[in-house]
Amino acid sequence: MDQLEEKKTVHLPETKEVSKFDSTKPTAAFIGASWFALLVGMVSYCIGLWNAEMMLNEKGYYFTILLFGLFSVISVQKAVRDRMEGVPVTDMYYGISWFTTIASLVLLTIGLWNADLLLSEKGFYSLSFVLSLFAAVAVQKNVRDLALWSSDL
Secondary structure, eight states: OOOTOOHHHHHTTOOOOOEGGGGGOOOOOHHHHHHHHHHHHHHHHHHHHHHHOOOOOHHHHHHHHHHHHHHHHHHHOOOOOOOOHHOOOOHHHHHHHHHHHHHHHHHHHHHHHHHHHOHHHHHHHHHHHHHHHHHHHHHHHHHHHHHHHHHHO
């Protein structure tokens, strides 16, 4: 059967119709790379915290910032994507999502700026944090795209 004949339209509740061809189905390589980047970023950040010579409350602060940042970027990705697809998103939720994402970056920056760590350690935490945030956005995008492509609505 021709690919155009197989085109399927998904009806989102109270929104415009979204064709499966409006977004590209993610490849297995991209899905794997996204999950791998997320795991590498998170695991290396956590291993760095585990081995760090800092007080437990400092470790808790940096771990909480990681979780806060991951949740925030996923929320931003969802809000942006919802708006693109015509799904209603309030300005307040959209703004809070962006605010919390920026806040997690600022809090990490302030924490590292004032930390008694080597510059290489500060760079390590910064890079693994940013890698984790970027990968979380990519994983969320893949999950959403796959859900759209596999739905039988």
